[in-house]
Amino acid sequence: MRGLPGSIDVEKFTEARAYEIDAMQKAIKTAGESTTHRAWQTLPRHLRRRAASHDVRRVPLRLREKARAEMDPVKRRILGRGQQPKRGKAKQVNRTESLLKRQRDKSWLETHIWHAKRMKMENMWGYRLAVTPTEKSFRPSHRASVHGSILHDASYYSLIEIKGPENIIQHVLEICCDPQCTGMKRSMSGARVLETDIYGPGSYPLDLIAPITIMWRPLPAGTTSAPMKAPPPEGSSKRKRKGKEKQSADATPQSSARTVWICSHPAVHDDVFDALHKSASLALEAEQQRHKDVYAEMEIADLRGSVNVFEIMGPKASQVIKGALSPVADEDRQEFKTFWSSLANLQTTASLPRGMVIGMKVLDPRLKFPPKNAKLRTNDQHAATPAMTFPAAILAQSEIWDEEKRSALEKPKFKKKDLDERRSKNLVPGTPLNPLRQDDRIPLLLIQRSLEAPSSAHGIHGWTLIFPAGWGMSFLSSLIHTGTRVGGQRERGTQAFEAGIPYFPRDFPSTGFYEKHWSERAEEEKAKWERTPPAKRANHEKLGTRSPWRADWEVVLGLPLASSGDEDLVPAQREPQDTMEVDRVPTVRQWLLHGPEVPAILGKVAQMFNHGAGLLAEINRFRTKRGMDALDASRRPEDLLKGALIMVRVKMLGRGAPDVLANIYCIDDAEAKKWIKEKDKKRDDAEKNETPEPVPPHSSIVGYVTTGNMSLSRGEGFAIGAVPVLALLELQQQAQRCGELLPLVKIRDRAGIICRAAYLELLDS
Structure with a gap:
């Protein structure tokens, strides 16, 4: 004890023993984790894999030794790489050949393998396409389209x-x-x-x-x-x-x-x-x-397969493009320089002219990897505003239109390993590569894209990026490294739904592919319904649902039923009082009234006593405007009006979210006035004693919902559907009698027992 000092300086003693204290803390933490967590449980959620416990190569390198020690010795011996039997050289299949063999009945996009590892894939329209990410991403994808950026590979178009x-x-x-x-x-x-x-x-x-x-x-x-x-040569x-x-x-x-x-x-x-x-x-x-x-x-x-198309939507799409792409240095167009310098300050592409085209030539995006998003300078008052950039032919110039130059760029000159070797020679790690004369210069088109309705404030805006084939993964790697989410078919359709615009083909009745699309969907849903136990599925017969699997537009319009072999989808036996009188005139054809001038056309038709004659006059006016002859005199105006459908938006009066194929019912004046009075009450009082009511008769069905759900941007139920033009004109007259601006209808889901009131708004596109 004589050698010990009489006092000790705690601060100096701690500094001298800092290494030992830190080592002891790490040992305690490591010992605790090793007893309560396995290797793959310590990984972040986005790195976890279902097969991680069976293959150590799916675990990051720093945890492979721990994962290998945690494996069962029997499985370790069976799954060992050295124990796998090998094929002879004569029987070995090249990886390229094996991938091409899997594309016999469909085509793959250039980004297929990247998508297949992260998303659910399905065969659609001759392609193998991504439907939705495997992770739960419905709300995050919507937030990305509204507040961030989301990318979709649309090269299959x-x-x-x-x-x-x-x-x-x-x-x-x-x-x-x-x-x-x-x-x-x-x-x-x-x-x-x-x-x-x-x-x-x-x-x-x-x-x-x-x-x-x-x-x-x-x-x-x-x-x-x-x-x-x-003239081009023969045999092209x-x-x-x-x-x-x-x-x-x-x-x-x-x-x-x-x-x-x-x-x-x-x-x-x-x-x-x-x-x-x-x-x-x-x-x-x-x-x-x-x-x-x-x-x-x-x-x-x-030109299918000649170009790649990426859709980047969201307010941060401009900053993502500005950070990931680098224009060539020899660009001499002053209009493009002005636009590109102000692109970083663009808060949303909604401030740009609709459909504006910008042509440019960029360097290989892999040279700049990893990219960084451009910073939005909101406090700089002297920053150039992209709103001052107007569409011009010189701004849209691009070499991507030239077939020879596109063909020369189908295969990049340098592979990724070549660029990585050049990057490893940089004195400062992480610095971008300087472009050489041999590096590729890629022409592309940048197109402003907006999903919006003229009378709606829920638009989604972004860019469409078009570049030559062969560069899909090069651009995708740089764009998604900036934090951009990637969406599939579900996310693309949701964007159109939230914007309140129709989405092809599900919202376009009377088109050829609409019938095929809903026929396939009806078969899938009916097969799933038949596999479900009777106690766990909806009884459509007791619920009074006339057509649970697809919309019977022929019955709604009063046209002859098509003999297509799907008679079981529409019950043939109906009560006499519920059966609509079917006009067997063969000249009546189902068609869709769609276009930007539909509100003006419908306004003029509503003012005329003979609605059919007014509609025919408006149609012939547009045909004459384009140099086409007027419709055949044998086509009667009443037949044209009888077969016309029109798309509408469904806005719920109170609670409720319409589902797909929900029935749209018309109501009489007395019931309409009743709903109008109840809408002024508080929501709690109006729905406290909500009870099911009798199912309205089939004859009161005036349309169907083609897309419906809870709208995240509106915070309430919303739907898109279609009704006959004749029924919409009658509903508008009823709304004028009741003192309302919009027609009032009732909505009932195909598996529901409650009818809810809703407004119909004309879908102007």
Whole structure:
């Protein structure tokens, strides 16, 4: 004890023994975790795998020794790599061959393997596509689209290219596109894209095929007319040429050679291609009759697989793109420099003109990996505002339109391992690579994309990124490293639902693919219902549900029932008082009234005494505007009105969230006034004694809900459906009698027993 000091400085003693104290604390923590947690339980949730306990290679390197020690010795010996039998060299299958063998009946996107590891996949429209992430991400994906950014690989969409004289291409589009569209001439400069609908050639308003997006290739700066290209050589693949073989020295008067891209849903690719092919034949015949001594030719090509398309939605999409992409240094367009310098300060693309196109050329995004999001400077008053950037043809210039340059970029010059080797030679780790002359320069298009309704405040805005094929994973790795979420088909459809706009094909009745889509869905739901025990499933017969598996629009419209072999979906035996009188006139056809001018059309029709004559006059006015003949005189106005459907939004008067295929019932004036009086009461008092009521008769069904759920952006139930035009006109007259602005109806789920009041709002697109 004599050698011990009389006093001790605690601070100095602790500093001197800091290493031993820290080691003791770590030992205590490690010992506690080793007894209560296994290796994979210490991982964060996003790194956990179901098979982690059976394969140590699925565990991070720092925990593999611990995981290997925790394995059962018998399993360790069986699962050991050295114990696996090996094939002989003659029987070994190349990895590329094995992956191609799995794509015999469907196609994979370039990002398929990345998606397949993280998302649930299904065969859809000839592709193997991601449906939804495996993790619970419904609400996080919605928050990302509203407050952050979310990415969707839409490279599966169909792309068709048309080349030919400008006036003939314009005539082709006028024959088959929606005549209500007013932005055709504005989009011909190439500075904007045009979103419209495509119909059968000359069949408007019948034979609706699908929504499409039209993109014109902008002419070079200072060019107003380009010479006609020589006819392409015979035997070109994936291309159809329409024209007369008669040669002429001069091209079509006052027409330049233009290129147009038409993007559509992959399920209707053949229908869209055939419609454009027939329209081109009609346009060329008309041109030949006007100018018999003029040679004209058009080329229609299938560009599926030539480009990749990413949809990046959300207010932070601009900062993600600005941080992940780097334009080339030799960019000399002042308009693009102004736009790119102000892109980081863009809080939302809603402030930009709709459909604006920006063409650019960027460096290999892997050179800048890992990227960093651009910072939003909100306090800088002198920062350039992107709202001052207007669409211009020179701003939309891009080399991605050139087929030769796209083909040259199908395979990157350098692999990832080559770039990693260059990165390892940097003196400072983590610094971006300096671009070399040999590095690729990728042309791309940046298109403003908005999902919004004119009368709604719940829009979702972002960008569409189009770049050549072969660069899918290069761009995806950089974009998702910035914290951007990735969504599948469910997330894309939810964005349209939250924005309050229809989504193809589920919300487009009377189209060909709508029938196929709902037929397949009806078979799946009915098979699942039949597998469910009777005590655990809804009894649709007792509930009084007329058509539980699909919407019977023929019965709602009063048309003859189609003999399609699905008679079991619609019960044939109904009570006489509930059976609607079916008109057996064969001239009545089901069709959908859709377009931006629908509110104006419906307003004019409602003011006329004869609604059918007013509707026919408006349809013929739009047909004449596009140079089409008026509808055949044999088509009676009352038949046209009787077969017309129109899309509506369903806004609940109180609580409740309509489900898919919920019935929409009409009500009489007395019941409507009763609901109007009750809506002014407090919600608790009005719903305290809520009791089921008798199911309304089948004859009062005026429509069905095509998409319905609880809307996260609205905080209440919301739905999109369709009703006959004739029924909507009657409901609007009833609303005027009751002093309401919107028609009032009742909604009942197909498996529900309670009817709830709701307003119908015209869905203007």
